[in-house]
Amino acid sequence: MDYKSRRWVTMDNGGNPFIVYERYKENETPYLEVFLNPDDDDYYDYDANGEQLPVQAVFDRPIFTTRFQRIFIGRDPYMWSDEWLAEYEGNSIVVQDVEGKLYYIGECIFSFELAEGDELTDEAIYTSLMGNNWVPYPALITEHNLYLLIEDAVIPRDAIPLGIDPYQVYYGYMLPDGSKPGDVYSDAADEARHREFVKQHNVRPFKRNDVWERFQRR
Numbered sequence: 001m002d003y004k005s006r007r008w009v010t011m012d013n014g015g016n017p018f019i020v021y022e023r024y025k026e027n028e029t030p031y032l033e034v035f036l037n038p039d040d041d042d043y044y045d046y047d048a049n050g051e052q053l054p055v056q057a058v059f060d061r062p063i064f065t066t067r068f069q070r071i072f073i074g075r076d077p078y079m080w081s082d083e084w085l086a087e088y089e090g091n092s093i094v095v096q097d098v099e100g101k102l103y104y105i106g107e108c109i110f111s112f113e114l115a116e117g118d119e120l121t122d123e124a125i126y127t128s129l130m131g132n133n134w135v136p137y138p139a140l141i142t143e144h145n146l147y148l149l150i151e152d153a154v155i156p157r158d159a160i161p162l163g164i165d166p167y168q169v170y171y172g173y174m175l176p177d178g179s180k181p182g183d184v185y186s187d188a189a190d191e192a193r194h195r196e197f198v199k200q201h202n203v204r205p206f207k208r209n210d211v212w213e214r215f216q217r218r
Helices: 055-059 166-170 187-200
Strands: 004-009 020-024 032-037 066-072 091-097 102-105 109-113 125-130 138-143 145-147 153-156 207-209
Touching: 020 125, 020 153, 066 102, 145 166, 166 187
Parallel strands: none
Antiparallel strands: 004 020, 020 032, 032 066, 066 091, 091 102, 102 109, 109 207, 125 138, 138 145, 145 153
């Protein structure tokens, strides 16, 4: 195939679970393929009879494919500027297929639904801040909402200003204006701020479907 391709490697807790290829060909809808990463040796899979497959057989075939209309490549913006840290580019991905279905590809793969009345446009923002131990913190920001993809949480967009780490606010480590809480650090205080934030802003779960659990890292 004379496809033009871009290659990404997702990140998770020190590992690299998936290799993702964007494939483009003139006059054809772009195509996405996801493979398990042979350099990440924590995988195994089974055939239809329940027999464990040889390791190479697991890596030689894509575990997920789709034609897509939109793709958002996870980037870790440097101080929330237009620059990003190149070594973390592609640490997670959100893709919308030709039928409008949304998929997250990171530590695992799942499809998900936006909140009622929300829609994905080209103006959406996708960030994937890198935390300790190579753990990405992906956030999809639409016109109306902010989606914390590893917490299954939907937050009204105006609850956290753009440029403030939404996970830090959600976990109670930071206030929505970006400042640190004035009280002494404690798990109990963080949890109390988290509960108050969830209540005040009516934070709710989004619907997660089609989780590829068996392809998560073992």
